[in-house]
Amino acid sequence: MKRRILVIGGGAAGMMAAIIACRRGAVVTLIERNPRVGKKLLVTGNGRCNYTNTNLDYHCFQGENPQFAAAAFRRFDSRETMAFFEELGVVPKLEEEGKVYPWSDQASSVLDLLLHELEAGGVKVMVNAFVRRVRKQGAKFQVELADGSIVEGDRLILTPGGKAKPSTGSDGNGYDLARSFGHTITPLYPGLVQLKLAGSFFHQIQGVKLVGTVALLDGTVELSRERGDIIFGNYGLSGPPVFQLSSLVGRLLAVGKEPVLRLTIIDRMDRAALTALLNARFQQAAGKSLDFSLVGFINKRLIPVILKVAGFQDLKRPAVTLTPEEIGRIGRILTDWRFPVRGTKSWPSAQVTVGGVATDELNPETMESKLVPGLFLAGEIIDLAGRCGGYNLQWAWSSGYVAGENAAH
Ligand SMILES: Cc1cc2nc3c(=O)[nH]c(=O)nc-3n(C[C@H](O)[C@H](O)[C@H](O)COP(=O)(O)OP(=O)(O)OC[C@H]3O[C@@H](n4cnc5c(N)ncnc54)[C@H](O)[C@@H]3O)c2cc1C
Structure with missing residues (x-):
C-alpha cells in the first residue's frame, strides 16, 4: 500500500516536500489555512522572488x-x-x-509553476483548512482541522x-503544533528587520538614503559589518545591510x-584623507x-543633524573659522557615528524568524523528529535564520526536499 503523507503548511518548504514525496510514490495531502498556497512566496524579493543564492554555505545562517x-x-x-x-x-x-x-522577475510566476507541478504530480491540496491540533494515535498521525474534521496519515x-x-x-501557531509533540522552541526574535536606534532627530532625516557601512558593536567588539544601501526612518535605520545585522x-x-x-x-576614504579633504574644503569656503x-559632499538633509551631533550650535558661522579640533569632530561623525540599539521593529516588518524548533531534536540527514518517529519538519519553523539574499528560501527548499524524500522512503 502507498504511504499516505500529510503536509501542514503550503509555503515554500511544504510545497517542495509535497512535490518530492509525491514523486517518490507517496499519496500526499497538503493542508493550508489560506484560500491558496504560497502567499508569502508572492512577497519575496519585493515581488521578484530571490529564490536561491549561488554562494550557499551554512555560515550564512544563524x-x-x-x-x-x-x-x-x-x-x-x-x-x-x-x-x-x-x-x-x-x-x-x-x-x-x-x-x-526568475528571469520573469515575478514571484507569481514561480508560484504558478509550483502549483502546476503540485497538480500534475497529483498532490491533493486542501485550502481554507486551519490545523487546530495534531497527534499520533498508534502508528497514524491525526490532524484536526478548525471545522472539527480529522485527516489521517502515516507520516x-x-x-x-x-x-x-x-x-x-505564518503567525507562530505552528510552534504550538511542534510543542504538542514535545519539541522545544528556542527563543524567537524578528530577523531581517529595521533597527530602532536612540536619537531624537530621526524624524528630520526620515527617507534619506545613502550607501555606507554599518557595524554592530558589543562594547568595543565588532560583531558584524555590512555595506550597502542604508535608509533613515523615523525610528532608526533600514536597508539590506541593517537587516543583516538585525538578526x-x-x-x-x-x-x-x-x-x-x-x-x-x-567609508571609501580613510580618516586622514577625509580630514585633508575637509580642511581644504573649509579653507576654500570663503x-x-x-x-x-x-x-x-553630504546629503543636504543630513548636514544640520550631523553638525548638531558633532556639537555645533551656530551652523551659520563662517566655515573658514573652524579649528582642526572642530573639523576632527565632523570627520568622526562621518566615519564613526554611533547609535545605541533600542530594539528591532516587530513581526509584521520582519522577513524571517530567529529561533525555532531546537535542531538537536531533529535528524539533519532526514529532517525526522528524534522524539516522534514519522514526524518530519522543514523550513522556517526550525531554529535557522539565513542572511538576506535567497538563503531563507533555499533553506525551505533544501529542508523541504529532504523531508519529502525521507517521509516517502
Ligand atoms: C517580505 C518578505 C520577503 C522575503 N524575501 C525573501 C527572498 O527574496 N528570498 C528568500 O530567500 N527569503 C525571503 N523571505 C523569507 C522566506 O519567504 C521564508 O523564510 C520562507 O518562505 C519560509 O518558508 P516556509 O515554507 O517555512 O514558511 P511559509 O512560507 O511561511 O509557509 C508556511 C505556510 O503554513 C501555513 N500555515 C501556518 N499555520 C498553519 C496551520 N495551523 N494550518 C494550516 N496552514 C498553516 C501558512 O499559511 C503558510 O502558507 C522573505 C520573507 C518576507 C516576509
Whole structure:
C-alpha cells in the first residue's frame, strides 16, 4: 500500500516536500489555512522572488547550531534548486552577490509553476483548512482541522513557517503544533528587520538614503559589518545591510547586552584623507556658512543633524573659522557615528524568524523528529535564520526536499 503523507503548511518548504514525496510514490495531502498556497512566496524579493543564492554555505545562517543545515544543503544545494526550477520552467537570472531571481522577475510566476507541478504530480491540496491540533494515535498521525474534521496519515511533515509577516498565514501557531509533540522552541526574535536606534532627530532625516557601512558593536567588539544601501526612518535605520545585522540584535538584548550600531557614511576614504579633504574644503569656503560648506559632499538633509551631533550650535558661522579640533569632530561623525540599539521593529516588518524548533531534536540527514518517529519538519519553523539574499528560501527548499524524500522512503 502507498504511504499516505500529510503536509501542514503550503509555503515554500511544504510545497517542495509535497512535490518530492509525491514523486517518490507517496499519496500526499497538503493542508493550508489560506484560500491558496504560497502567499508569502508572492512577497519575496519585493515581488521578484530571490529564490536561491549561488554562494550557499551554512555560515550564512544563524541559530544554536547553523551546521545543522549542512546535510540538507549537501543533498539539495543551490545548483540543484536552480535545476529543479528550470525543469518547472523558471529561467534563473544571476544578480549581484550570488542572488538568483526568475528571469520573469515575478514571484507569481514561480508560484504558478509550483502549483502546476503540485497538480500534475497529483498532490491533493486542501485550502481554507486551519490545523487546530495534531497527534499520533498508534502508528497514524491525526490532524484536526478548525471545522472539527480529522485527516489521517502515516507520516506528517510540519511546515507551518515562523512568525515573520503573520498576515501571510505564518503567525507562530505552528510552534504550538511542534510543542504538542514535545519539541522545544528556542527563543524567537524578528530577523531581517529595521533597527530602532536612540536619537531624537530621526524624524528630520526620515527617507534619506545613502550607501555606507554599518557595524554592530558589543562594547568595543565588532560583531558584524555590512555595506550597502542604508535608509533613515523615523525610528532608526533600514536597508539590506541593517537587516543583516538585525538578526543578531534580539538575542543580544535578551541577555542584557547593550549593542551599538556604528554608521560610516564616508567609508571609501580613510580618516586622514577625509580630514585633508575637509580642511581644504573649509579653507576654500570663503563666504560660505558652516552648513552650506558641506553641500555637494553630504546629503543636504543630513548636514544640520550631523553638525548638531558633532556639537555645533551656530551652523551659520563662517566655515573658514573652524579649528582642526572642530573639523576632527565632523570627520568622526562621518566615519564613526554611533547609535545605541533600542530594539528591532516587530513581526509584521520582519522577513524571517530567529529561533525555532531546537535542531538537536531533529535528524539533519532526514529532517525526522528524534522524539516522534514519522514526524518530519522543514523550513522556517526550525531554529535557522539565513542572511538576506535567497538563503531563507533555499533553506525551505533544501529542508523541504529532504523531508519529502525521507517521509516517502
Ligand atoms: C517580505 C518578505 C520577503 C522575503 N524575501 C525573501 C527572498 O527574496 N528570498 C528568500 O530567500 N527569503 C525571503 N523571505 C523569507 C522566506 O519567504 C521564508 O523564510 C520562507 O518562505 C519560509 O518558508 P516556509 O515554507 O517555512 O514558511 P511559509 O512560507 O511561511 O509557509 C508556511 C505556510 O503554513 C501555513 N500555515 C501556518 N499555520 C498553519 C496551520 N495551523 N494550518 C494550516 N496552514 C498553516 C501558512 O499559511 C503558510 O502558507 C522573505 C520573507 C518576507 C516576509
